[in-house]
Amino acid sequence: MRKLGRYFRLLRVQVRSSVLLGLQYRADFLIDGAISLCWTTTALVPLFVVFHDRPVIAGWQFAEALVVVGWFTLLEAILEGAINPSLTAVVEHIRKGTLDFVLLKPADAQFLVSTARFEPWRSTNVLTALAIWTVAFLRLGRWPPPLGVLAALVLLASATLLLYSLWILTVSAAFYVVKVDNLTNLFGSVFDAARWPVQIFRGVLRWVFTLVVPLALMTTYPAEALLGRLSGWALCGSVAGAVGFAWLSRRVWLGSLARYSSASS
C-alpha cells in the first residue's frame, strides 16, 4: 500500500511537470486544435461516400457508424494527449542511449516512461467526439440506455488499456529496430481501420481486427454498448482481452528491456 502511495505521488509530480512544460507552448494548443478538427472532418468524407447510396452496410446505418467514428475520435484524443507524447520520448531515449538515466531511477521503468509527458491540451478531439455522438443520436432519434452508458464507460477503460498495451508492444520493437519514426506511422495507419465497424470486414481481416490487433474491442463494441445492443459476453470478453493484452505487453516490455544494450555509452 505504501508503494502504491509512492507511485501515486510520483504520477502527480510527472503530470505537474508536463503541464508546466506545456504552458510554454500555448500557441501549439490552437494550432493543434485547428489541425485535429480539420483532420476529423476531412476523415468523414469516405464515410459519407460509402453510405452515399447504401442506407445500411453490414447491419450498420449511417448514424450508427457515426457512433463508431465518435469512439475512434475519442480514443485518438487519448492517444495524442496521454499515450503518444511519453512513448515517442522513449523511442528517442532508446536511440540516443539516454534510457540509462531512466533505468537507474529507483522506480519501475515502464511506469516512469509512460507517465513522462502528458499533453492534455492536445485533446480537443474529446469535444469533437462528443459533438459527433450528439449528431449521431439526434439522427437516430433516441438516446443511449443508462446501462449501455455504464457498459460503455467500462469499455472506455479497457479500450484505453488496450491502446496503451499495443503502444508498449510497438515501442518494444524500438529495442530491435532502432530507427523507428516509422513505427509510430505504422501504428497510426493500422489504428485508422478502427474508424469502421468491424462487421464491415470479412473473413481473416475481421478475426485479425478482433483478436490480433483488437480494434473491434476499442471502437465497435463500445459503440454497440451505447446503441444498447452489446451482449454481456462481449463485454466480459473485452475486459478479459484488455487485461490479457496488458499482461502480454508487460512481458514483452521486460523481455526487450533485458536486451537493451545502451546505444551510445
Added chain:
Amino acid sequence: MSTRSTVRSLPTLMRVGFAEAVAYRAEMLVWVLSTTMPLIMLALWSAVAADGPVGRFGQRDFLAYFLATFIVRQLTGAWVAWQMSFEVRTGTLSMRLLRPIHPMVSYAVENIAAMPLRLVVALPVALLALVLVGARTVPRGALIWGVWLLAVLGGWLITFLANFLIGCLALWTGSSIKVMDVWLVAFMVFSGYLVPVELFPGALRAAVAWLPFRYQIGFPVEVMTGAYALPAALGMLARQWAFVLGLFLAALAMWRRGLRRFGAYGG
C-alpha cells in the same frame, strides 16, 4: 553550380542513395507496411460492393483499383519534408549547402535511389494483381503505357515538390511537420487513395479536379485500370504537368527566400 558538374555527380549520388536505402531496409519495410491502407480499403469496398456494384465499380474493379493504388503509392513516395525539417532543426542543412549541387537535386536523387527497393515490393503485387484481375482489364497499347509512365513520374514530382515546398517552411518556423500533417490528411482523402475520385458526389468531384492531390495517385491508377481512352488521358496528363510546373516554380522561389532566413542552429 554548373549543369555539367551536376550531371557528372548524379551516378555517385545515386550509388550513395541506394546504399543508404539498403542500410535502412528494415525501416523501409515498416514504411511499406504502413502504406497498406489501400488493402484495408479494398476489404471494405469489396464488402460494400458484395450486394451490387457501386457506380461502375464491382468487386473486381475495386480489386484492380486498390492493388494499383498500392503499387503507385510505392512508386511515388517522397519524404523530403521530414528530412528538411530534421536538417534545419539540427543544423545539418549546412553540410548540404556546402555541396556544389542545388539541394533540390540532391534530395530528389536520394529519393529516386530508393526506388529499386520499392520496385521489389511493388512488382510481386503487380503480378498478383494481373493474375487475380485477369489481363483483360489492363489497357492495351504502348501509347497508353507511355502516358502511364509519365503520369507516375508526374505524380512523384508533385509529391516531391509539395514536400520540398512545405519543407522550406521549416526555414522560417524551425519545423514544418504539422503543416505536412495537414497536407497528408488532404492527400489521403482527395487523392483517390481511400475512395476512388469517381465515387465522390458531383460538386466535390469537380472541386477535386482543381486540387493537386488527385494527380498524385488517382490519375496514374485510373490510367492503369483502363478508365481513360487515349485523348482523355492526354488531357489529364497536361493538367498534371501544369501542376508540376507550378509547384516547381513555387518551390524554387520559396527556397530562395527561405534560405536567407536559415540560421544554422547547432551545426
